[in-house]
Structures are given as C-alpha cells and as structure tokens.
Amino acid sequence: MTFPQTAGRSLKAARPARAPRPWADPQTLFLVALTVLFGVYTSLAMGMDWKSSHGRLAAGFFPRIIGFAALLLCVIALVKTVRQSLRRSAVGEAPRVPEAAEGDGVEGQYPRALLAVVLCSVVFFFLFEPLGATLSSVVFLGATLSVLNRGKHLVNAAVAILLPVFLYLLFTVLLDAGMPGGFLNLG
Structure with a gap:
C-alpha cells in the first residue's frame, strides 16, 4: 500500500529539508568562544582607569584598544564564517576540512613547532x-x-x-x- 503523498518518491525525499545549522561548524563554535572571551576581556579593561590623575594615559588605555579591536575582528570573522556555512548548507555541501596530502609529514610538524614555541616562551x-x-x-x-x-x-x-x-x-x-x-x- 502506498500513500499518495509519497508515491514515486523515496523516503529520504519525503523528509523535510533540514534547516541550516551554522553553529554546528567547529570554526563557528571556536569564533563564538573567542568572541565571548574577548568580550569578558574588554569588560574587564573598561573597569580599569584609562587616564591617570595627572592626565597621562593609564593602565586601562591599551587593554581597551586591544579588546575592542579583537572583538571587531572576531565579529567580522564570525559573520564571514556563518555566511560561508549558510551558503554551503544551501548548496548541500559538507563543511570543508583541510586535508594533508599523503607523505606531507604534517602530523609530526605541528607538535614540534608547538613544543619549540613553548620552550622559547619558557626561556623568554x-x-x-x-x-x-x-x-x-x-x-x-x-x-x-x-x-x-x-x-x-x-x-x-x-x-x-x-x-x-x-x-x-x-x-x-x-x-x-x-x-x-x-x-x-x-x-
């Protein structure tokens, strides 16, 4: 027995299309977390005095500039990532994951670079x-x-x-x- 609504169509086609979920993209999640982190940083910077009693710049001046610049860059990157994710889901494309060519040695390259930077930081x-x-x-x-x-x-x-x-x-x-x-x- 077939139902008139699904006659001649597969069950997969009968399901409603899934709404795009740009927040499920790992890059979007990372940027959201980074934006929240810089939002907290900027709010802490806003609590610091930016001008001393002598009229000179105080400790809160540069953290405010850094916080607002970082927030702006994070929001721009977040909007760009969400747009790309929505465009990919509209076309039905899966999220892009960069792949290393076989024999690149990428797997061993980054941990060594990370270890070197950590050691340089300790020496610093x-x-x-x-x-x-x-x-x-x-x-x-x-x-x-x-x-x-x-x-x-x-x-x-x-x-x-x-x-x-x-x-x-x-x-x-x-x-x-x-x-x-x-x-x-x-x-």
Missing part, C-alpha cells in the same frame, strides 16, 4: 628580568621565527630587531611606561 620568561624587555624580546622573536619561518633569515632578523625597538620607543620613550631594563638598563 626566565630571561625577561635579567636581560630586560627589549633584549629578551629580540632573543624570543629570533628563536621562534627561526623555527616558524625557516629560511627567511633577513625577514626574521628585521622583525626580531625592529618590533622590540618599536615597542621600546613606544612604551619607554613616548609613553614613559616602566619596562624591565635588564643589565643594559634599557627600561
């Missing part, structure tokens, strides 16, 4: 006071970039030197914020 932590913020940042960036950006020695050296010098000029010279100077007394 212990060298921060004795060497100072600027010199320890040069060492940290030089070491991590040599691991993560192999073969680009000139670019790595330029970033490892210029970024800490820029931060030194910004915080120590321009903003008169105290940074650890180390044995060279650069702070």
Whole structure:
C-alpha cells in the first residue's frame, strides 16, 4: 500500500529539508568562544582607569584598544564564517576540512613547532628580568621565527630587531611606561 503523498518518491525525499545549522561548524563554535572571551576581556579593561590623575594615559588605555579591536575582528570573522556555512548548507555541501596530502609529514610538524614555541616562551620568561624587555624580546622573536619561518633569515632578523625597538620607543620613550631594563638598563 502506498500513500499518495509519497508515491514515486523515496523516503529520504519525503523528509523535510533540514534547516541550516551554522553553529554546528567547529570554526563557528571556536569564533563564538573567542568572541565571548574577548568580550569578558574588554569588560574587564573598561573597569580599569584609562587616564591617570595627572592626565597621562593609564593602565586601562591599551587593554581597551586591544579588546575592542579583537572583538571587531572576531565579529567580522564570525559573520564571514556563518555566511560561508549558510551558503554551503544551501548548496548541500559538507563543511570543508583541510586535508594533508599523503607523505606531507604534517602530523609530526605541528607538535614540534608547538613544543619549540613553548620552550622559547619558557626561556623568554626566565630571561625577561635579567636581560630586560627589549633584549629578551629580540632573543624570543629570533628563536621562534627561526623555527616558524625557516629560511627567511633577513625577514626574521628585521622583525626580531625592529618590533622590540618599536615597542621600546613606544612604551619607554613616548609613553614613559616602566619596562624591565635588564643589565643594559634599557627600561
């Protein structure tokens, strides 16, 4: 016995179409969690004074800028990801998962890079006071970039030197914020 509504159609076609679920995408879930995290960070930053009693910038100024910029970038990325997910589900396409080619060695590459960055971070932590913020940042960036950006020695050296010098000029010279100077007394 066949029912007139489903006559000539398979059971799969008789089911109503599933509504798109962009929140089920792992990238969307990650971005939602990151947006919530930066929302909490920004709310904490808003509780800090951004101006001192002397009219100078205080501790809450840069956290506010970082928080609002991070929130803006997270929301933009979240909107983009949800749109892509809705577009894929409208076409009936499965979520895209990047695949490594066989023999790439990707499985072993990332844990080694992660371990190297963690070790560089530990060394940075212990060298921060004795060497100072600027010199320890040069060492940290030089070491991590040599691991993560192999073969680009000139670019790595330029970033490892210029970024800490820029931060030194910004915080120590321009903003008169105290940074650890180390044995060279650069702070």
